[in-house]
Amino acid sequence: MSVNTTDRLGARAPSRSEVRRRGRGVSHARTGYLFVAPFMLVFLGLLVLPLAYAAYLSLFQERLIGGTVFAGLDNYTRALTDPRLLGGMGRVALFFLIQVPIMLAIGLLAALAIDSGLLRAAKTFRLGIFLPYAVPSVVATLMWGYLYGQDFGPFAQLAGKLSLPAPTFLSSDWMLGSIANIVTWEFTGYNMIILYAALRAVPHDLYEAAAVDGAGAIRTAWSIKIPALRPALLVCLIFSVIGSFQLFNEPQLMQRLAPSVIDSAYTPNLYAYTLAFTGQEVNYAAAVSFLLGAVIVVASYAVLFMSTRRSRS
Amino acid sequence: MTARRSNVLTVCMVLLLIYFLLPLFWLFIASTKTVGDLFSSFGLWFADDFSLLSNIRETVTNGGWVFSRWMGNTVFYSVVSAGGAAFLCALGGYGFAKYRFRGNGAMFGLVLGAIMVPTTALAIPTYLLFSKASLVNTPWAIILPSLVSPFGLYLMRIYAQDAVPDGIIEAARIDGAGEFRIFFQVALRMLAPGIVTVLLFTLVATWNNYFLPLIMLNNPDLYPITLGLAQWSSQASAGGGTTGAVLSLVITGSFLSVVPLIAAFLLLQRYWQSGLASGGIKA
Numbered sequence: 001m002s003v004n005t006t007d008r009l010g011a012r013a014p015s016r017s018e019v020r021r022r023g024r025g026v027s028h029a030r031t032g033y034l035f036v037a038p039f040m041l042v043f044l045g046l047l048v049l050p051l052a053y054a055a056y057l058s059l060f061q062e063r064l065i066g067g068t069v070f071a072g073l074d075n076y077t078r079a080l081t082d083p084r085l086l087g088g089m090g091r092v093a094l095f096f097l098i099q100v101p102i103m104l105a106i107g108l109l110a111a112l113a114i115d116s117g118l119l120r121a122a123k124t125f126r127l128g129i130f131l132p133y134a135v136p137s138v139v140a141t142l143m144w145g146y147l148y149g150q151d152f153g154p155f156a157q158l159a160g161k162l163s164l165p166a167p168t169f170l171s172s173d174w175m176l177g178s179i180a181n182i183v184t185w186e187f188t189g190y191n192m193i194i195l196y197a198a199l200r201a202v203p204h205d206l207y208e209a210a211a212v213d214g215a216g217a218i219r220t221a222w223s224i225k226i227p228a229l230r231p232a233l234l235v236c237l238i239f240s241v242i243g244s245f246q247l248f249n250e251p252q253l254m255q256r257l258a259p260s261v262i263d264s265a266y267t268p269n270l271y272a273y274t275l276a277f278t279g280q281e282v283n284y285a286a287a288v289s290f291l292l293g294a295v296i297v298v299a300s301y302a303v304l305f306m307s308t309r310r311s312r313s
Numbered sequence: 314m315t316a317r318r319s320n321v322l323t324v325c326m327v328l329l330l331i332y333f334l335l336p337l338f339w340l341f342i343a344s345t346k347t348v349g350d351l352f353s354s355f356g357l358w359f360a361d362d363f364s365l366l367s368n369i370r371e372t373v374t375n376g377g378w379v380f381s382r383w384m385g386n387t388v389f390y391s392v393v394s395a396g397g398a399a400f401l402c403a404l405g406g407y408g409f410a411k412y413r414f415r416g417n418g419a420m421f422g423l424v425l426g427a428i429m430v431p432t433t434a435l436a437i438p439t440y441l442l443f444s445k446a447s448l449v450n451t452p453w454a455i456i457l458p459s460l461v462s463p464f465g466l467y468l469m470r471i472y473a474q475d476a477v478p479d480g481i482i483e484a485a486r487i488d489g490a491g492e493f494r495i496f497f498q499v500a501l502r503m504l505a506p507g508i509v510t511v512l513l514f515t516l517v518a519t520w521n522n523y524f525l526p527l528i529m530l531n532n533p534d535l536y537p538i539t540l541g542l543a544q545w546s547s548q549a550s551a552g553g554g555t556t557g558a559v560l561s562l563v564i565t566g567s568f569l570s571v572v573p574l575i576a577a578f579l580l581l582q583r584y585w586q587s588g589l590a591s592g593g594i595k596a
Contacts, residue, residue, distance in 0.1 A: 028412060028413075028492070029412065029413060029414040029415070030414075031412060031492040031493075032408050032409075032411075032412025032413065032414035032417065033408075033414055034408075034492075034493075035404050035405060035407060035408025035409075035412065035492075035496070036404075036405045036408040036409055036420065038401050038404055038405065039401040039402065039404065039405030039408075039424075039466060040405070040420060042401060042457075042460050042461055043424060043427070043461055043463070046439065046457055046458050046460065046461045047427055047430065047435065047461050047463075048427075049442065050435050050438040050439040050442055051430065051435065051438065053438045053441065053442055054434070054435075054437070054438035057438065057441065106329070110326070110329060113322055113325070113326055114326075116319075116322070118318055118319040118322050118323075119318065119319070119322060119323055119326060120318055120323050124330075125326050125329075125330055127578075127579065127582065128330045128333055128334055129329065129330060129333050130578070131333065131334070131337065131575060131578070132333055132336075132337070133517070134517060134571065134574040134575045134577075134578050135337070135521075135571045135574075135575075136520065136521035136523070136538070136539050136570065136571070137521060137523065138521070138523050138539040138540075138542055138543050139340075139539075139542065139567040139570060139571055140336075142542065142543075142546050142563060142567055143336050143339070143340050143567060144336065146343070146564070147336060147339060147356075151352060152351050152352045152356060153356065154339065154355070154356035154357050157355055157356055185332070185333065185336065188333070189333065193586075193589060194589065197586065197589040197590040200590050201590060238428075238429065241429075242429060242431050245431065246431040246432070246433040246434065248433055248524055249523050249524065253543060253546070256546070256547050256550050256551075257550065269433050269434075272433075272434075272437060273437070273524075273528075276437050276440075277528070282437075282441065285437055286437060286438060286441075289433075289434040289435075289437050289438065290434065292431065292433075292434050293430055293431055293434035293435075296429060296430075296431050296434070297426075297429045297430070300429045301429075
């Protein structure tokens with residue numbers, strides 16, 4: 001391409017193009033704005049504006065007398081002492097602390113195994129483990145819901161054949177774990193692919209140096225690969241914070257299978273949705289959404305902060 | 314690299330692979346069964362009756378082709394959203410990577426921070442804004458919010474930094490090409506793997522989106538497949554005697570809805586993997 005244009009347009013008097021270049025030096029900055037303007041406009045209109053609007057709405061309350069009135073931070077004080085919201089927050093925090101380490105550990109081990117060169121048919125594993133990511137969470141939840149089920153789920157069938165009691169995946173004791181399993185199934189592959197892509201970029205002379213020093217595959221993985229994966233792991237971790245705290249699809253769909261186990265405040269997001277669309281408490285829902293967003297941002301920064309501090313020490 | 318293979322490791326990975334593929338295998342098996350066989354035969358193997366084709370016919374044509382309509386809506390929403398988002402990200406990422414201008418760093422930082430804003434926390438205020446603008450219950454309600462992809466912009470910026478050498482842009486300038494001509498005729502080709510990556514991941518995000526359509530749409534004619542399947546499944550779990558037929562629709566419909574995305578990932582894997590490889594590392 002560039003060869004082509006050089007043939008056609010190149011080799012003119014260098015002084016002229018020099019002058020032109022310098023003349024356009026200022027306008028290049030303006031061109032930069034033109035390039036980023038479409039994205040930034042959409043970004044402002046559909047991300048910043050709704051956020052600002054939510055912040056605004058959250059400061060009002062619908063009163064029986066007087067209609068919508070300015071309420072200051074009342075919605076927030078109500079939210080911070082709302083046992084239903086706090087219960088949901090606690091539940092997703094627990095979910096995060098248990099599910100995410102398991103998911104990232106499996107993703108990391110799978111990425112290391114595929115990258116190690118010790119596997120037959122490594123490509124099959126890579127694609128196979130990633131495949132669930134392409135499955136909509138609605139479908140994943142429906143599917144696992146049937147698999148968990150007592151009627152024709154294979155686990156219940158197997159238990160029946162062995163004359164054992166069928167496992168109660170949808171009971172209140174198991175539900176959070178059952179949802180965690182669905183999320184792990186969906187997203188391990190995605191994390192694995194990000195980690196694998198990062199592994200591919202580790203300079204190979206480091207491996208050779210390690211091999212010369214007599215390091216085996218496990219030693220190389222521990223001392224060279226995992227430290228090199230730190231930034232990619234951080235990305236995975238932050239996406240997991242965001243994903244866990246805004247859990248909605250899986251519990252909302254599982255609710256139909258186990259209405260007595262999953263109430264309308266099972267996760268903060270389910271609560272916000274219920275407030276806005278069944279309870280008509282739009283202002284309070286905005287405050288809850290806003291608070292949820294704030295919790296996610298704070299948690300993400302905490303993760304970021306802790307990991308940069310650890311890498312310095 | 315020497316071909317030392319580890320059998321232990323391979324066996325462990327096979328077990329892991331079974332965990333990830335078994336539910337999909339089950340879904341396929343289940344969509345080949347009649348409702349009766351679903352309950353009476355073992356879940357992980359075929360029944361005597363192979364009724365995949367009649368199930369598909371049933372699913373696709375049921376209720377005046379409504380499933381086909383949902384499928385068409387999904388394709389439309391996700392292709393338009395992903396195309397638009399990838400284009401905005403390519404343009405913006407290239408702009409942030411290759412031009413110096415006032416506020417470059419600050420604006421990029423703002424976008425980077427927005428990666429952490431949860432989409433579902435945005436959805437409710439977006440719904441309220443859209444209902445003021447009478448955009449609720451229109452395709453715009455799904456497409457517009459899906460156009461913003463902060464992570465896509467981040468990925469494109471990282472990608473553009475390496476994939477388009479400054480020297481080539483300079484050379485094209487000396488040749489007298491305008492900035493946009495350089496982008497469209499020179500840079501765009503070099504950005505292709507990055508664009509495919511953003512395209513595919515936005516496509517998946519829109520295709521799989523459930524929360525946004527759930528909030529925005531109440532006209533079943535506009536439903537994407539996720540919302541349609543959820544509606545069918547609630548009919549199946551709520552209904553009494555008619556449950557069976559709908560159950561089979563949910564299962565076969567689920568199976569049909571995952572096939573296109575899986576195919577897209579398999580066909581385009583060379584591109585998105587190289588795109589991710591350059592984007593994923595420099596976080």
